[in-house]
Amino acid sequence: MRGPTGWTLADGRDLLFFTLPGHTPAPVPDRRPLPPRDPEPTQLRFDRTTGQWVIIAAQRQDRTYHPPAEACPLCPGPNGLTSEVPAADYDVVVFENRFPSLAGAGAVVATPPEGAGFVAAPGVGRCEVICFSADHTGSFGDLPAAHALLVVQAWRHRTADLLNRPGVEQVFCFENRGEEIGVTLGHPHGQIYGYPYLTPRTAAMLAQAREHRITHGGNLFADLLAAELADGARIVARSEHFTAFVPFAARWPVEVHLYPNRCVHNLTELTEAELDDFAVIYRDLLGRFDRIYDAPLPYMAALHQYRPEGAQVDGYFHVELMSIRRSATKLKYLAASESAMDAFIADVTPEAVAARLRAL
């Protein structure tokens, strides 16, 4: 992959074009009369009852909400007046979110912070949008193979870049797909967050992995992958470099974890052959998701990435794919047991879901 082509939006935000072989980005000036970016950063607040940071981003309340298709801010804008992407066409673009939860450079925050009182910190970090395609009606699962690989290459580029920025502790590439989970822009896109702290889920997983290493001597995730392969009942798909399975203790009605067969910490450690393979099997899984029911499946895709050192050294790169659809007509809601107590109740057995996904 060639390096991306950089551009600057009217309010100073960065935009990057990632381009398929033979294509050349042709951006035009962004001539929108955008207001200046909010100089007030958002705020992090520490919740002493859970030991977790919470982001307070009050200025996002008026963010873009279900615009009509002809006003889609993610479609190409050839005249530089209608879109976040001032160009007649594009393959994959990444730009800074206009309504970021986290922005600017600063310090990574510790968990727990010092002292015992109320503690707040500036919401530094980075929130980016990644458009998978210029085609408003497409989806990741429908992308041609080379195009899917380009998205994965863009994820890798952003991971490497953001991990080197001051104030970023963890890089999270993710996709929310479907109105059912609150997506307000139908255009196929994902997001990339650079958090200034280790997220609570990641911290919990790393604590488990550290404990496992001390007690049992191996890498927790590698041992789990080996156990899933030995059992076999929950394997969904396997390729030379990757394995997809429904986890033994799946929380969601549809949940698939995709692990590289070799332990790496994040996308930047994958070889070119592994990255190629990742794009293929990831797209295959999304295709299976959309074939479960007659309609596109609402899903969340979460890339769990780690730094290769320090407190994150026991991490193992993988993707967790989750859907709240529990039948063709019903959704799983996270009500009080899940939302207040983190006590998940699954309505299906992981083995039944795996068998169904395998057969598709």
Added chain:
Amino acid sequence: MRGPTGWTLADGRDLLFFTLPGHTPAPVPDRRPLPPRDPEPTQLRFDRTTGQWVIIAAQRQDRTYHPPAEACPLCPGPNGLTSEVPAADYDVVVFENRFPSLAGAGAVVATPPEGAGFVAAPGVGRCEVICFSADHTGSFGDLPAAHALLVVQAWRHRTADLLNRPGVEQVFCFENRGEEIGVTLGHPHGQIYGYPYLTPRTAAMLAQAREHRITHGGNLFADLLAAELADGARIVARSEHFTAFVPFAARWPVEVHLYPNRCVHNLTELTEAELDDFAVIYRDLLGRFDRIYDAPLPYMAALHQYRPEGAQVDGYFHVELMSIRRSATKLKYLAASESAMDAFIADVTPEAVAARLRAL
């Protein structure tokens, strides 16, 4: 309060009538041809990546889903043929859930379990439904004062009873209200779970409280309540025995925590005067919730209760009220940042929400 009147449903489930002064329960035989209860317990599975138990309850997939109002299973059933409550009328009833996630007696499970492989355990415990009123169209916030107190007394009764049952580690009284959070029965009701493990959220809070005691010498929750009172900006309501505030690091668009001014572990430790006061201020808060917008607010109410000894001794009984409504027309969805990383992003400042709720 008099003790409740017990009854037995056609498939053997327990039903309890809690009755206002001057009323007498008049149940009739439950003549429904109910199938026998599922003898297969649900399953607990241990997720080694997070260190948390997950409940796998596949047989609940066909549970009652948005029945028409005339077929409401929570309305009184005077002929014993149409309802879970075979009686011409009732004040408050509690009965075992027909589609339980947890049922039967057994052993409390440890976190983490022994060993390193896949670990499952029977889903023992208890799932109860509590109907707040025979009036299908009412809500907790609309109950007369004496009726609200009767619900609270029923919660206290169930807490005392379930804490003494084998296989119950934690008793969770809660209410999910509103179709927006997946409620499939409109009749005003809540649920009571007896979990056979300490829920992940509770375990995390107790770990924080233990650490706080060791480091700072006091009870974490008492110190937080004192800090909220000293600050004042987030206090919503205060009575002789209770204080309600929006927490400093609120996660939800509308979130209020209700603490007794004196540290108790659960409802059974409250004096009669405190219980009376609790019913009054709790109902007041729900009334404020419904006055924020022109429509009833979807909410979750979570009673955080603890055992007064052992690993739970640092707990402090309180209620956490949460709504996903972030404006009159918009909901907050828990998408990938929240669902995959537990990294919450709030769209409003806690101070603004507190000011609004105070003024209502």
